[in-house]
Amino acid sequence: xxxxxxxxxxxxxxxxxxxxxxxxxxxxxxxxxxxxxxxxxxxxxxxxxxxxxxxxxxxxxxxxxxxxxxxxxxxxxxxxxxxxxxxxxxxxxxxxxxxxxxxxxxxxx
Numbered sequence: 001x002x003x004x005x006x007x008x009x010x011x012x013x014x015x016x017x018x019x020x021x022x023x024x025x026x027x028x029x030x031x032x033x034x035x036x037x038x039x040x041x042x043x044x045x046x047x048x049x050x051x052x053x054x055x056x057x058x059x060x061x062x063x064x065x066x067x068x069x070x071x072x073x074x075x076x077x078x079x080x081x082x083x084x085x086x087x088x089x090x091x092x093x094x095x096x097x098x099x100x101x102x103x104x105x106x107x108x109x
């Protein structure tokens with residue numbers, strides 16, 4: 001096990017050395033802001049299993065960004081409507097997205 005770990009370190013180090021020697025075009029740097037927890041109903045948004053994929057979009061065309069959250073578990077998609085503003089969003093409960101009365105599922109794998 002230690003031999004594998006040592007070999008991995010050597011392989012990664014060699015790769016990093018090779019990457020640094022290759023001339024690259026300038027990259028745009030985007031400063032990262034500190035993360036924030038988004039809440040709905042006064043509690044942080046969380047999903048049952050796995051991870052989530054959030055997307056801010058004006059879903060209902062009311063001029064405020066709503067939150068669409070894809071979740072790993074069963075590939076379900078949640079919609080949180082924004083009752084606040086874009087600067088100070090307020091989210092309540094969610095609904096699962098459906099099409100024609102059938103819940104949308106986008107399973108992974």
